[in-house]
Amino acid sequence: MGKRRLALCAGVLAVTAFGPAACAAYAADGGGVSVVPAAPVPGADVALKVTGCDAREAVAQSPVLVSDARLTPDGDGLTGDGRVRSTLTAGTYTVTVACDGTEHKGTVEVVRKRTPAAAAGPSAHPSPVAPVNAGAGGAARELVGGPEPQGPGTAQTVVALALAGTAALTVHRAARRQARSGRGTV
Missing domain, CATH: 2.60.40.1930 (Macroglobulin (MG2) domain)
Known part of the structure; x- marks a missing residue:
């Protein structure tokens, strides 16, 4: 029974961990x-x-x-x-x-x-406008314009859920085999 509980807990954990990510990824991919x-x-x-x-x-x-x-x-x-x-x-x-x-x-x-009269005039930027070439060989310029990381997409979420389900099923089948052979522990 201990291995069945482990398989059940692994499945619940996978759904709990990846369920919201799957919903968010599906909504984001709309x-x-x-x-x-x-x-x-x-x-x-x-x-x-x-x-x-x-x-x-x-x-x-x-x-x-x-x-x-x-x-x-x-x-x-x-x-x-x-x-x-x-x-x-x-x-x-x-x-x-x-x-x-x-x-x-x-x-x-x-x-x-806007008309030029309506403009308040030139103002200083509160922070630097362009990144400074400091370390990483100027990689900061490439990173500034790139898209924000948004987490796993739909495909990655589906693969993760499939792998978690396969792992839970494997543990469950191993527990059933041991229980049938009489070597299972309670």
């Missing part, structure tokens, strides 16, 4: 469209990104953009560039990307252009 900067002015250039799309290419469409933006693979999604129409009025607009038969949507809030 995909969406992001626009940087999120609040551009008319005439500004923007970077578009869609996650949760396995296609090799997609097109972003929006009344905000001068023309449709072509998105291409970039690590963990598709990215591309576009330009905001210079004749737009301030407001919130939808950006749509059709990918693999699924429509991904995001929003962008276009803000009014």
Whole structure:
């Protein structure tokens, strides 16, 4: 009975440990469209990104953009560039990307252009703008622009759960074999 408890505890531990990660990974892989900067002015250039799309290419469409933006693979999604129409009025607009038969949507809030009189003037940055080449051969520049680590993806979570289940099943079968042969301990 001790080995059965061990197998049961291992299975419960695996579900407890990896269950929330699987839910979070599934939610994160749902995909969406992001626009940087999120609040551009008319005439500004923007970077578009869609996650949760396995296609090799997609097109972003929006009344905000001068023309449709072509998105291409970039690590963990598709990215591309576009330009905001210079004749737009301030407001919130939808950006749509059709990918693999699924429509991904995001929003962008276009803000009014600032006039030079409204600007407060130049201000000093509270922290350094660019990383300093200090150690690691200048690797800091590459790390600054990279994506934030977001934990295991859906595939890694499924593999981890499958391995934990296989381990629990193996321990359970070994315990049953020992119990049948009369060598099991209570």
